[in-house]
Amino acid sequence: MTDSTTLPRRHLLAGSAAALGALGLAGWAGGARAQQAAAPAAKPLPAYAGWKSPDALIVHSSSTLETRRAAFGTSVITPSNQLYVRNNLPAPDAAILDNREAWSVAIEGVKSPRSLTLAELKTLGVETVATVLQCSGNGRGFFPSKPSGTPWQVGAAGCVVWSGVPLRNVVAALGGLADGAAYLTGTGGEKLPEGVDPLSVLVERSVPVKALDDALLAWEMNGEPLSLAHGGPLRLVVPGYQGVNNIKYVKRVAFTGAQSQARIMSHGYRMSPPGSKASPDQPSVWEMGVKSWINGPLPDKGALKPGPVQVHGVAFGGTRGIKGVEVSVDGGKTWQAAKLIGPDLGPFAWRQFVLPVRLEAGTHVLASRATDTAGHVQAEQREENLGGYNNASWRDHAVTVAVA
Ligand SMILES: Nc1nc2c(c(=O)[nH]1)N[C@H]1C(S)=C(S)[C@@H](COP(=O)(O)O)O[C@H]1N2
Numbered sequence: 001m002t003d004s005t006t007l008p009r010r011h012l013l014a015g016s017a018a019a020l021g022a023l024g025l026a027g028w029a030g031g032a033r034a035q036q037a038a039a040p041a042a043k044p045l046p047a048y049a050g051w052k053s054p055d056a057l058i059v060h061s062s063s064t065l066e067t068r069r070a071a072f073g074t075s076v077i078t079p080s081n082q083l084y085v086r087n088n089l090p091a092p093d094a095a096i097l098d099n100r101e102a103w104s105v106a107i108e109g110v111k112s113p114r115s116l117t118l119a120e121l122k123t124l125g126v127e128t129v130a131t132v133l134q135c136s137g138n139g140r141g142f143f144p145s146k147p148s149g150t151p152w153q154v155g156a157a158g159c160v161v162w163s164g165v166p167l168r169n170v171v172a173a174l175g176g177l178a179d180g181a182a183y184l185t186g187t188g189g190e191k192l193p194e195g196v197d198p199l200s201v202l203v204e205r206s207v208p209v210k211a212l213d214d215a216l217l218a219w220e221m222n223g224e225p226l227s228l229a230h231g232g233p234l235r236l237v238v239p240g241y242q243g244v245n246n247i248k249y250v251k252r253v254a255f256t257g258a259q260s261q262a263r264i265m266s267h268g269y270r271m272s273p274p275g276s277k278a279s280p281d282q283p284s285v286w287e288m289g290v291k292s293w294i295n296g297p298l299p300d301k302g303a304l305k306p307g308p309v310q311v312h313g314v315a316f317g318g319t320r321g322i323k324g325v326e327v328s329v330d331g332g333k334t335w336q337a338a339k340l341i342g343p344d345l346g347p348f349a350w351r352q353f354v355l356p357v358r359l360e361a362g363t364h365v366l367a368s369r370a371t372d373t374a375g376h377v378q379a380e381q382r383e384e385n386l387g388g389y390n391n392a393s394w395r396d397h398a399v400t401v402a403v404a
């Protein structure tokens with residue numbers, strides 16, 4: 001893969017400040033990056049994501065970038081250059097974007113299976129949908145059991161707008177589903193490492209076929225051609241489902257009777273009880289549950305002055321959308337209804353919420369608790385599991401601020 005030590009010449013010719021940053025030559029690129037370089041622990045952005053905003057991101061590794069909690073604004077959409085990144089395999093070579101229209105995806109498990117190019121897909125329909133893209137490991141960093149994997153806090157998530165063709169249009173164009181289709185299976189187009197069982201590394205996920213109602217083959221994100229970091233040229237977007245089911249560089253979509261045999265499906269991303277072994281009979285991480293968290297005020301900037309503050313954050317409900325959000329400034333003893341603000345971009349997007357409060361001198365524990373449109377209330381406690389998945393605990397996501 002292209003990390004900072006093997007950066008290909010192509011990136012150098014691109015000559016972007018970001019590419020220089022990735023090389024550790026931050027000083028060449030001016031003040032902001034010089035400051036970034038001065039921060040001792042900050043790892044550089046990997047080359048394939050070198051265009052991202054370093055100040056907005058925590059670089060856990062070259063394949064795991066997290067949005068800083070303080071970077072989430074209050075205007076709903078997460079800017080692409082601040083959106084988290086998670087790759088289970090090295091990102092493909094950027095050359096796959098050289099001829100986007102020629103990218104092809106095999107459609108199987110339909111009456112007339114065949115491969116379609118991106119150019120052909122574009123003739124079959126266009127739809128735009130806003131979704132929360134969230135890694136199922138978001139919030140893992142709050143598990144006291146310290147599960148292995150990236151200790152994401154809140155920033156392995158964002159709300160973005162996708163544009164592409166509804167997958168159901170593609171299925172209709174190919175004669176409809178073949179008999180026995182129970183799962184929608186998407187396969188990533190990464191080059192697999194040699195000398196290992198392909199199923200042990202292949203990024204291939206199955207979701208229940210009902211997800212076809214909302215699924216999209218997307219080539220655009222936030223108004224731009226889909227970047228390599230986020231799965232360009234083409235991505236399977238499954239609105240309301242955990243991030244891992246949204247297959248980047250999608251090269252095959254199959255309607256199958258059984259779930260994929262790939263390890264990432266059979267054993268990875270399972271809700272395995274603590275102390276157990278992952279196995280295919282445990283629930284997979286599919287639809288997201290109801291969740292919210294506060295993005296401000298945060299303790300980062302030191303003590304607040306006594307007086308009015310706007311407590312704000314984000315709330316989402318998987319496939320069901322948000323009915324309301326309550327906020328507590330006393331660690332969950334009492335709750336007040338927050339106001340949902342900004343545009344409602346549909347059931348798969350997150351809603352911003354705000355509660356104006358006065359905070360007097362002292363320490364305050366701020367928490368938020370969302371309710372989805374089906375009446376499910378965000379849980380107080382996380383569901384303990386081996387992998388640290390699906391953490392929606394409002395208590396874990398509370399923030400403590402000092403006022404003096
Ligand atoms: N082909 C492919 N698709 C993938 C992955 C991957 O490694 N390869 N990672 C998945 C995981 S675990 C997550 S959380 C999301 C991350 O999407 P992002 O990097 O665009 O934020 O992509 C999912 N789709």
Ligand SMILES: [Mo]
Nearest residue numbers: 135136243244
């Ligand atoms: Mo993920």
